[in-house]
Amino acid sequence: MLRVTKSLNNRRFSVVENASGLSDARTVFHYEVEGDAVWGTYKGGHIRMGNQVGRITGPDTIELLYQCITTDGEIRAGWSRGTVGVDEVGRTTLNFVWGWLSGANGGGESSYVEVDA
Template sequence: METPFSQVSERLNNRRFIVANNTQGLSGAGTIFHYHVEEGAIFSTYQGGRIRMGNQVGRVTGPDTIELLYQCLTTDGEMLAGWSRGTVGVDQAGRTTLSFVWGWLSGATGGGESNYVELVV
């Protein structure tokens, strides 16, 4: 049965993503995000690059939209936390894409926009 969350769940659940563009953010080359979706709830882990370990929790907010809270520990020992609102899409190669507007809540200031693409192995 199709639910408002079906498309996002199908596109995110148990899939990994890498950074396509995040010039203002901390994640970058080598950072891998692993998402899970369960009945509209989202959780993920991420690490690599400057991120020692991190996790996200959030929810599906529409047929192709999500919102997340995230926290991480950097390789320099900094603890950071923030928020993001994103759109789930598909590129010309059929890979899932994520586009976010985000901001810091703790440990840093500012925010920006970032883009991620599915890691296909």
């Protein structure tokens, strides 16, 4: 749990790959962690605003529920399971498998990398 907390708490991430989703390189995710609880906000690109809440499930894994309103005024919600890692230059990475629960069908995989505040 400590490794995930140190890797995510008060850190920001942008999209590296998300072929099936709404978020893109213009979307910034900001995470907070307290104990085993994870939450955050995201916006940018096609996302007007969004939030997420979840929990740490292992030494390098999390699960989240998320919801957003798009720039087109659509409301969507979904789930994701992710792995926290580190890339070749030492930046924290996130890799998710996700799916829609409301507002759309399907799902996919996505990857994110830490960005400077």
